[in-house]
Amino acid sequence: MSISEQTLTRRGVMGGMAAAGAAAALATGAPAVAAAAAPAPAAFLPADPLLHLLRRATFGPGPSSIAEIRRLGAKAWLDRQLDPSSIADPVADGVLARLPLARLGIDEIRARVAAGTLKQYGWEPMWQLGYAALTRALWSERQLLEVMTDLWSNHLNVTCPSGDVWDSRTDYDTMIRKHALGKFSDLLKASARHPAMLTYLDNRYSTRAAPNENYGRELLELHTVGQGHTEADVKNAARLFTGLTVDRATGRYRYDAAEHATGAIRVLDFQHANTTATGGEAAALALLDHLALHPLTARRIVTRLCVRFVADEPPASLITTLVKVYLDNRSAIAPVLRALFGSAEFAASIGAKTRTPYEDLAATVRILGYGPATSGTKFLESLYGMARDAGQAPLAWGPPNGYPDVAAAWASPSGLLVRWNFHLSIAAGWWPETLVRPASLLTGTVGALPATYGALIEKTAVRLCGIAPTAKQIAALAEFYGKTPASPLKANDPAAGWMYPYLMGMLLNSPSFALR
Incomplete structure (x- = not known):
């Protein structure tokens, strides 16, 4: 098959796989209102309530978090996440140790300026803070804390980096993290x-x-x-x-x-x-x-939580219920989250949220199970650059209202293309090339070599998206390789080697992955 034939076939595949879902979920900005005759967004996601909780309460499921929630169950998993100090976090902590300026308080930054090791009004601590936020989103075990820290960082936004807060923005992040679940x-x-x-x-x-x-x-x-x-x-x-x-x-x-x-x-x-x-x-x-404790504030905070965790237009019944929980608990957030995640409205909201660009990037690395580079921070700079190119570098929103969290705000063909590009780049290890990946992408992703192309496609889809494609979608993806679903798969086939990342990329480009 020629390169041009591969390209055309891939376009055909993406048309078949994503036109109904990704166009509805991203291009129109309305995942709950798909195009005429297109499947409802919930059809692109598994009905599994544990995976639903993971997709909403984290920056995306990963192999270890899926195993953990299946072992613990929803209640015990949520209890653990609401007590983040009880959770060991060695991977994230190891990377954060390479970003020492991100943890500095006001006194420490000013002392370093006085000693000449930092420049007054310099942005280096704030750049490191952005990399630290990304690190935690990708690799922290304390995922609900990170989601809530991100939510409050937008609700009480202070742009980072920004010149006037050169000595205080890192300390502000420490403050938000301290109160994020309080x-x-x-x-x-x-x-x-x-x-x-x-x-x-x-x-x-x-x-x-x-x-x-x-x-x-x-x-x-x-x-x-x-x-x-x-x-x-x-x-x-x-x-x-x-x-x-x-x-x-x-x-x-x-x-x-x-x-x-x-x-x-x-x-x-x-x-x-x-x-x-x-x-x-x-x-x-x-x-x-x-x-x-004003009722209007209770409604505003509850609505923000519901927009993050339930739907762009949350059910009025849920907001009313949670306002009472918020006021009865004197603005304590943990009881509100428990009630939200345990509600019928939350359970029924599968497919009602679309990932933002930043979340999409984090979810990509998390579901692939790739680890951080073993040294340095260049890989974080690369990932941060991807988020910035997609329009959502962490903490960097300029106006006081914080990044939007509704699909319509991120709906653009160019934004979709940026996401598709970083899906393939990350999966293939092209950029950043130093993330720790399996020696064999195929066996590291799905285990032993499947017998047929159809089995390869189905296993990879379930692994990355949690749900098997339809027979028509499997046939379209097999056609990309010039095969049928029943074609035998050999160990030396390109699909099992250098062309396997293209299958991974196409599945990550699908509406199943675009939805939160």
């Missing part, structure tokens, strides 16, 4: 007093003579209630947060009573006399506690 009220208060947020949304420059409204506005519009507030509420919130600033000498948070604007405050249904400058910080924290 109470939203604690996370909100920690974020409001963190130098990275105070810098990013300009509250560090807000004074009683000239209150800056940026943080007060985003606090109401993005971080908490989302609606129902007025311009007066924004202005009053801004006044109440004057004095929450960053010490110029140390880069750390401090409260400056001299710059706090006193006077009665009303924000929505919150009122405070705010009579003394020394009591301004306590008044600001009281507002944050009030907002964290």
Whole structure:
């Protein structure tokens, strides 16, 4: 078969395999509303509830996580994930040790600047933080913690890398990770007093003579209630947060009573006399506690969780149920997650979510079971570059609202092509070439050499996508090799050697893999 014939056949295969599903799931941005006569998205995924939980509560199933959840069952697996400190994480920790700047606090970064080993306003710690986020998404055993850290990093977004937070952005990530599975009220208060947020949304420059409204506005519009507030509420919130600033000498948070604007405050249904400058910080924290437990905030947070874990347009019944759980538990997130994952609406949501580009990249490495390179960080830079080329480098979203998590936001033919390219590149080991892969891709993926091309295709599909292709799809994939499903497969056939990654790539390009 000539190269041109192979190319044409591959196009035909991809047309048959992906037109109905990938076009519906990605190009239209609506996985739950497929094209006329196309199968429903759920048809592209196995009905297995354990795999469904893995696809949603992690960055993608991998061979070890599939084995683990089958051994433990859903409840024990979730219990373990909600207690991340109990989970050993040697692979991710080993890679993170190569990224020492990603773990530095504000004092440590400034000390290195003073010693001349780091540049003031330098971005190297923030670049390493981006690589660290990618590392954890790909190889951490604490997957639910990483998913929730990513969710909160977008909800309370501080762009990384960004020049003004050169000394505080790595510490901000540490703060989010600490509270990711705790109470939203604690996370909100920690974020409001963190130098990275105070810098990013300009509250560090807000004074009683000239209150800056940026943080007060985003606090109401993005971080908490989302609606129902007025311009007066924004202005009053801004006044109440004057004095929450960053010490110029140390880069750390401090409260400056001299710059706090006193006077009665009303924000929505919150009122405070705010009579003394020394009591301004306590008044600001009281507002944050009030907002964290406001019914509109409960609905906003619950909806965000449901969009991440259930559907782009979550069922109203589930949101109503989870709002009560959130409020009854004083904004504790773990009970909300338990109720969400145990709900009938979650169980019925197979096929209702599409992977984002970043998640697609992580899921590719995870399902292949490839390990990190044994040394260096060049492979992380390559993977980070792939995510960036797909439009979603970790933590790098510019506006305050964070990366979107609905299919329509990522729907483009060019974006789909980027994904297809990195599927094949990673699977084949072309780039990055230093990921640890099986000596034989075929036997490392499906075990012993299958007897026929049909068996090879079916076993590979089940291994990578969790579901067997239809007979028509198997025939189309066999035709790529100029064979039929019944054709005998020999050990020296290209399909069992150098051309096997093309089968892997085509299956990773399918709608079965595109769906979360």
